[in-house]
Amino acid sequence: MTENNHSEHKKIDFNLKIDHDLLKKIIKIVVVFSAMVLVFGAGVFVGQMKAKFSYRWAENYHQNFGGPRGGFMGDWRRRPLPPPEDFVGGHGIFGPIIKIDGSTLTINGKNGVETAVFVSIQTEIRSPLGVLKISDLKLDDQITVIGSPNSQGQVEAKLIRVF
Template structure:
């Protein structure tokens, strides 16, 4: 009789252990799923309004990509020509930029050119040799780019450089 009670207790204990084990497995799976959703939402915040943010960053109307329904001409839209690289020479209103494949391109800058560093507008005179920039503009007949927007990227810094400062 005592053995039957012990067997029943062991059986109930095994069932309880198995229920607890499966409950913990479900909890862990829910936590992993929740973490995946959290990370996915963080990444999606960057890209789900890409078109609207692109236009804001590249001198479009402040209302967003489709915020200003105007009839043509759409003169606030910037053409899609440009380049990216490092300034290697500054000659008056011309910049020489060394881009991908070590190709050098001449960039023409005028008073209408918008120069941005982060969210601030800066002057062309603030540009210096070694700056990494992206240029959006229009090509001319001489193979040069007439810049409409120049965006300066922050300088590369390494962890080691920050330690020694």
């Protein structure tokens, strides 16, 4: 009778251990899958933002920087998709100022891509020496711009940091 109780206890312990191990594995799989979905979703979101700004930047190139209506590359929408690194980010720009036109700056950004930056009243312009105004900016000043893209293919600056 005592031996039967002992073997019954062993069986129950073994079953509980299997359930516990199985549950741990299921939790691990769910956590890893959730992390993968989150990372993938973040990548898709960032990619969409870059593609949207790149499209608006190309559509408004002639308006912001000059050149023929259809651009120098003709109807670029009929061309094959450019590689991912060619898309232009609309939230962060860095490079020298190559043109100052009232409240619009033109920056020579990454890979030599020009980007128009719109400076509003709310834009904070900072340098190591302190707070600056737009009239203090000069050509060839190295700046970093943090802002958000608008529908004209420009970046509306919220912070301009002069290096």
